[in-house]
Amino acid sequence: KAGVTQTPRYLIKTRGQQVTLSCSPISGHRSVSWYQQTPGQGLQFLFEYFSETQRNKGNFPGRFSGRQFSNSRSEMNVSTLELGDSALYLCASSPTGTDYGYTFGSGTRLTVV
Amino acid sequence: DQQVKQNSPSLSVQEGRISILNCDYTNSMFDYFLWYKKYPAEGPTFLISISSIKDKNEDGRFTVFLNKSAKHLSLHIVPSQPGDSAVYFCAALEGGTYKYIFGTGTRLKVLA
Numbered sequence: 001k002a003g004v005t006q007t008p009r010y011l012i013k014t015r016g017q018q019v020t021l022s023c024s025p026i027s028g029h030r031s032v033s034w035y036q037q038t039p040g041q042g043l044q045f046l047f048e049y050f051s052e053t054q055r056n057k058g059n060f061p062g063r064f065s066g067r068q069f070s071n072s073r074s075e076m077n078v079s080t081l082e083l084g085d086s087a088l089y090l091c092a093s094s095p096t097g098t099d100y101g102y103t104f105g106s107g108t109r110l111t112v113v
Numbered sequence: 114d115q116q117v118k119q120n121s122p123s124l125s126v127q128e129g130r131i132s133i134l135n136c137d138y139t140n141s142m143f144d145y146f147l148w149y150k151k152y153p154a155e156g157p158t159f160l161i162s163i164s165s166i167k168d169k170n171e172d173g174r175f176t177v178f179l180n181k182s183a184k185h186l187s188l189h190i191v192p193s194q195p196g197d198s199a200v201y202f203c204a205a206l207e208g209g210t211y212k213y214i215f216g217t218g219t220r221l222k223v224l225a
Binding site: 004031033035040041042043044045048050055056058090092097098100101102103104105106107 | 145149162217
């Protein structure tokens with residue numbers, strides 16, 4: 001059974017650019033969550049999607065957006081990149097979102113220069 | 114405002130001894146708690162969880178204790194093994210939401 005797949009694994013972008021990250025959840029999982037991990041801050045919740053609907057959003061600026069497709073795959077977009085956006089972005093999936101114990105992908109390491 | 118706090122950024126323990134990782138929270142609406150383990154270059158993996166209606170949950174070498182009155186939970190690993198060396202995150206879920214709040218993590222190093 002394939003796990004949560006995130007692409008790309010590594011990304012280097014320039015300030016002001018935009019970036020799109022992709023997440024394919026475990027087959028059958030309809031809930032996808034996104035987290036940002038930075039040193040000293042732990043994992044910060046970005047948003048959660050279920051059946052193409054955003055059900056919860058964290059305290060991030062509007063430059064961070066996401067969407068989910070009918071096949072449950074999800075994308076996260078960051079526009080007008082800032083140096084502080086450099087982080088590991090993690091995607092997690094679960095069958096319904098109310099299940100306990102999400103399965104995480106390996107993450108996308110974004111570096112903004 | 115950090116609702117879930119792991120005040121020890123790192124911990125070193127001898128192999129075979131007990132490792133105790135601590136986590137404090139401030140939101141009394143949290144009703145489910147989890148521990149995740151993370152190795153470098155990998156995503157976090159689920160370790161063990163506990164519902165707020167319990168005060169202890171055990172799974173092999175791992176036991177999680179919850180003290181609701183103190184808003185404190187801890188993870189005990191006995192006996193500790195070198196393969197347990199990783200960063201451990203505690204996370205809390207507020208009832209009725211789909212948002213996990215994570216602590217900042219504790220790096221455990223088990224010395225052989």
